[in-house]
Each structure stands twice: as C-alpha cells, then as structure tokens.
Amino acid sequence: MSPSTVQPPKKIRSRLAGLNPWQIFRVAWRAIVGNPLRSILTTLGVIIGVAAVVALTMVGQGSTANITRSLQGLGTNLLTIGSNTGGRGGGFGLVRFGGPQTITLADAEAVKSAFAGRLAGVAPALQSNQQVKVGASNLNATVIGTWPDYASVRNAQPAQGSFFSEADLQGRRRAAVIGYGIAQDLFGGQDPLGQRIRIAGISFTVVGVLPDKGDSGFASPNYQVMVPLSTYLQRLARSSTGEPRVNAIYVQAPDKDSLARLQQELTDFMAQRRKVTDPSEYDFSVQNQADALASVNQVTQTMTLFLGGVAGISLLVGGIGIMNIMLVSVTERTREIGIRKALGAKPRDILTQFLVESVVLSVGGGILGIFLGLAMAGSVGQLLRVTPVFDPFSMVLAFVFSVAVGIFFGFYPASRAARLDPVESLRYE
Amino acid sequence: MTVVSLDQLHKVYKSGTLEFEALKGVSLDIRQGEMVALMGPSGSGKTTLMQIIGLLDRPTSGHYILAGQDVTTLSENQRAEVRNLEIGFVFQAFHLLPRLNVLENVEVPLTYAGFGAQEKRERAMDVLQKVGLGDRWRNLPSQLSGGQKQRVAVARALTMRPSILLADEPTGNLDSKTAAEVMRLFQELNDEGTCVIVVTHEADIADYTGRIVRIRDGQIESDGPNPHRKRPVGGWA
Numbered sequence: 001m002s003p004s005t006v007q008p009p010k011k012i013r014s015r016l017a018g019l020n021p022w023q024i025f026r027v028a029w030r031a032i033v034g035n036p037l038r039s040i041l042t043t044l045g046v047i048i049g050v051a052a053v054v055a056l057t058m059v060g061q062g063s064t065a066n067i068t069r070s071l072q073g074l075g076t077n078l079l080t081i082g083s084n085t086g087g088r089g090g091g092f093g094l095v096r097f098g099g100p101q102t103i104t105l106a107d108a109e110a111v112k113s114a115f116a117g118r119l120a121g122v123a124p125a126l127q128s129n130q131q132v133k134v135g136a137s138n139l140n141a142t143v144i145g146t147w148p149d150y151a152s153v154r155n156a157q158p159a160q161g162s163f164f165s166e167a168d169l170q171g172r173r174r175a176a177v178i179g180y181g182i183a184q185d186l187f188g189g190q191d192p193l194g195q196r197i198r199i200a201g202i203s204f205t206v207v208g209v210l211p212d213k214g215d216s217g218f219a220s221p222n223y224q225v226m227v228p229l230s231t232y233l234q235r236l237a238r239s240s241t242g243e244p245r246v247n248a249i250y251v252q253a254p255d256k257d258s259l260a261r262l263q264q265e266l267t268d269f270m271a272q273r274r275k276v277t278d279p280s281e282y283d284f285s286v287q288n289q290a291d292a293l294a295s296v297n298q299v300t301q302t303m304t305l306f307l308g309g310v311a312g313i314s315l316l317v318g319g320i321g322i323m324n325i326m327l328v329s330v331t332e333r334t335r336e337i338g339i340r341k342a343l344g345a346k347p348r349d350i351l352t353q354f355l356v357e358s359v360v361l362s363v364g365g366g367i368l369g370i371f372l373g374l375a376m377a378g379s380v381g382q383l384l385r386v387t388p389v390f391d392p393f394s395m396v397l398a399f400v401f402s403v404a405v406g407i408f409f410g411f412y413p414a415s416r417a418a419r420l421d422p423v424e425s426l427r428y429e
Numbered sequence: 430m431t432v433v434s435l436d437q438l439h440k441v442y443k444s445g446t447l448e449f450e451a452l453k454g455v456s457l458d459i460r461q462g463e464m465v466a467l468m469g470p471s472g473s474g475k476t477t478l479m480q481i482i483g484l485l486d487r488p489t490s491g492h493y494i495l496a497g498q499d500v501t502t503l504s505e506n507q508r509a510e511v512r513n514l515e516i517g518f519v520f521q522a523f524h525l526l527p528r529l530n531v532l533e534n535v536e537v538p539l540t541y542a543g544f545g546a547q548e549k550r551e552r553a554m555d556v557l558q559k560v561g562l563g564d565r566w567r568n569l570p571s572q573l574s575g576g577q578k579q580r581v582a583v584a585r586a587l588t589m590r591p592s593i594l595l596a597d598e599p600t601g602n603l604d605s606k607t608a609a610e611v612m613r614l615f616q617e618l619n620d621e622g623t624c625v626i627v628v629t630h631e632a633d634i635a636d637y638t639g640r641i642v643r644i645r646d647g648q649i650e651s652d653g654p655n656p657h658r659k660r661p662v663g664g665w666a
Binding site for chain 1: 480483485486505506509510512513514518520524526528529537538540541542585589
C-alpha cells in the first residue's frame, strides 16, 4: 500500500463532482425493498388516488361516449316535440314516459301540413313494451307505432328488406320492422323477412330488419319493433276516447343551420294551436338534439372537475402519508446518515438520497395506481355495462402529479436529513 | 512531514446559559508514519479532540492544518470532501450499514468519491483481502463476528488511502484476543506508512502505539514516546 499524499484542493473538487444517478437510485431502491410492507402502506394513498383518477375518468368517459352515441343515434338534425307536464322546459331532450301525454296525433298531422316542404321528415311515435313471439320463443320488446318517415328521421333504415310504406300506414297493415337483436334471438340464423311474428298476440309480417346498433345499455334500438301508427292505434293501444295521443313527434330539419329557427317556429306553432302565450303554461317542449348534447357535455365537464378535485385531495393525503413515513425513516436512519457523513457524504448527497427515495415511492405508487385503475375501470365498466375509454392523458397527468407530490412532500424530510449534525447522529441509538 | 497540526484549539459547548470548555488550548503535531494513542478518562475532552481531528466538529477557536491545508474554516461540503479523502474512521460500535453486504460497505466512501463500479469493486476487494476477509465479501454485517466487523470497518477506512486512520475506542466492543488482532492490524498498516491515531482509555491498548498523548480536563497532560511498545512476536516487524 502506498503512503497517502496530500491532495490539492482542485483535484478534490473535480473528483467529487457528484454521485452517479444509478447509484442513488439503487440506494433508494434498497431502502424501499428492505421494508416492503411499510413501503406499500406508505404509497397506498398515492396508489388509491391515482387508481381513482384513472378508473373514474375511464368509466366516466365511457358512459359519456355511450350517451353521446345514443343521442346521435336518435337521428341527425332532430327536433323532438314532447309532453311537458311538470315544470318548465329543459331537461335532456329524451322523451318522457309516464305522466300524461299532451301531444296528439292531430298535432303531428298539423305540423306536417303547416311545414310541408320545409322539413326533411315528420314522425310521431307511440310506444309500449309488448311481448313478441315467434313459435315457442318470445321476448319483451319496445313496440313503436310511427310513420314511414321514422326511418330517415330516427336513423332506422333496415339492413334487410325495407321500412313499412305509406300504403302500409294508410291500409293499417300489420307490417313490422324489427331490431337486430330480435331477429337474432327469435329467428336464429333464418331469414326473418316475410315471416310472421306475434305482438301481444296479434300477427305481423316482418318487412325489414335493422342493422346492429350496438348495445348502448338503455333503450337499445336492437330490441325495438316499428309498426304503422294506424295499426298500433287500432290493435295495440289501450282504447281511449278522444284524440289519440303520442309520446313524441320527431321532426327532422333539412340541415343543421335551420335547426334553431325551426325549433322556435315549431314552439310558436304548437303554442298557437293551444292558444297559450305564456311559456310557463306550455304543456309541450320542442327540443334540439344539440341542446341535449350540450347539457351532457356540461354534466361531463362538471363531473370531470369534481373528479379532479377528489383526485387532488387523495393525492394530497397520499403525499402527506409519504412525508410522514419519510420523517420516521429519517429519524430511524439517523445513525446511517451520521456514518455516511463521516465517510464523506455531503449534505447534498443525503438530500438527494432521501428525495429520490420519496420520489421512487410516489412514482411506484403512481404506476401501481395506474394498473389498479385499469383493473378497476374494467370491472366497474362491466358492472355498469359501460365500455371504459382508454385515456392516456389522464394517466400521464396522474403520474406527473404523483411525481410532483413525491418531490414536494419528500423535500422537507430530506432536507432535515441533510442538515443532521454528524456528531449527534453518530451518537444516536 | 507533519500530517496533523493543531494550534491552540479551544472548544466551548453552550447549552442555554451554561458553558462548558471541553478543550482549553490544545496544540499537537503528528507526523507522517506515527502511531499515536490519545488517552484520557471520560470527560477529559479526548472524544471532542478526536471529532475535531476527524472534521466531524469545528473548534471554537484555534487552527487545524491537515495534510498541508488549513481545514479550520472549510465549508460543510469541503469538510465532507476532506473527510472522504484524508480521514479513515474506525468506531467502537463498528458502524457498518446493516443492509449492505461487506463489499458494499467498503465501497461507500468510494461511492461518495465518484468512482465507477469497476474501480470501486477492485479497490474494495483489495483492502478486504488485506484485512483477511476477501472470501466474506458477500456476507451481511450481521453474519460476522465482532473482530470481523471491525476488520471490515478498517478496510472501509482504508479504501480511500487516507492521510490518517482515526480509531475511536476500536477495541471497546471486542474480547482481548480479538482486540490484540485488531491492534496488530493497525501496527501492520502503520509499518506500511499510514498514520494511525487511536483514542482509548485502556493503557493496554495504548501500549501498541509508539507515542502516548494524555489528556485531562481539556489540556494535554503529557506527550511522549511509549517505552513499553508491544511488538508482534514474530514475522511482522
């Protein structure tokens, strides 16, 4: 062994430029792995916070996508005239069921003649749940009595056969257009066209089958049957006196730009027919699909903000958990810090070591949280029959936030460790 | 050449209004190649002196020149660098890091000096072989005997080839046979040129050194060569 020589200060500084990041990471990793239970408990807050953000965003976006899809599936440039029996207008633009119906077939006929040539289509609809039967198999379906325009207005063009015709309507023929799901369930592989089905015991002939619209959870178009309104009123509707009432009148505007104007004109027209002037007395509402989409979007935005707040709070709590354990860890490892300082660790080296440890903890928690969130989104989505939407942005955001939490809450314990006096800490038992 | 030069060191501890003067003007020169015992009863100030020599603590006044540099007024970072490069510590309680294996413990000072993995391993294995523990490098400290732990600590103190080896009661936790082995290891290192300072209150241990400095009440009571220096029975000298 060669005798040591005096080292000039300049050489010292260049030699001790700093620690290699990989070595810092290894030291931190060992400290974390050395006490796995505590490390998991420490990061639990961050894990749950990140998992909650990821899962809730995915499921939330999935259900928004569902609602948007079903709203768009209602038809393009669609205006809906519906009953408004409680309170003033507004709401979701989805047809209200239950409660007295105030829209009549005569309203639909009046709209059709008054706005002739200015609308792409008019279709009143009256619907109810009925048993649909073929041979021995049967199921429950939504049966809608309507006009032929329904095909274009509500985006319900059959994939096989055709929609029932004006002649079918006039002749009160028992013609039915069935949804994809009904065709699959009742006819299996057979061609349903021309076959007979029994709706509430009354025999109908299948003239058309709709394409697969996807299972959107509620009011699935795959389990609907469309029949001429005249036939419906005669054969399926509960007998009632007076003017036949319908659930809604669907009106299709020729283009997007005329939607708002037509909405106003239809409102005025309906008001005039009822001889009311005060909007608070309107027993109907004319709603625009765009309004419904806008209100869904608004709800979504509010939900997103709300979820963001919840996530922020849980990450904050997680960060405090990390700080708490890091403070304990610094106290426990006082002697180690003293030894490292005696062997040449600078305050900065100790600071980095503990900071890296808390960041590794929070990043590990963030990664685990993302996976847990994906799993949670999968199972919650299955439970709610919602397909979760994979959203890389929310994951990146949650991840970045958890790193920031690690740095922020790790800094105080780390700087406390760095400032420890070597003499005191070597003496610490 | 003088390795350690202390000039009128004072150290005053303050606790509220109470003041305690642990060192009352200590001046001491230690030359390269010396093996010195710092002796004194507890409370004499020998631990304080050791901490100042080891740059773990600062004197209240006076000057300290280590290996040609005035280290009295260095910043915290510079003191860490000097500790890393010039001083090898051996403690009574061994002070090995329990989660690191023997080799990794010896590598710690090299890590703070910024050596690469390859060079760290080579240097650490070198000194481990020197203290006779080359085959135990994988073990954790808890798997070693007291004497082996202290030899690992000596190896760790040597890896940076420091100017002085500073041992604070190095045999305090060892039985007499192991203590003798450790002291002979120090003698061997000293014979190769390393300056060794041993802080002890046992005359038996001090007798392995060539010079004994006695401290009492914060002052040097006596300082002179050790006439009864124990030498190994054979082979080493």
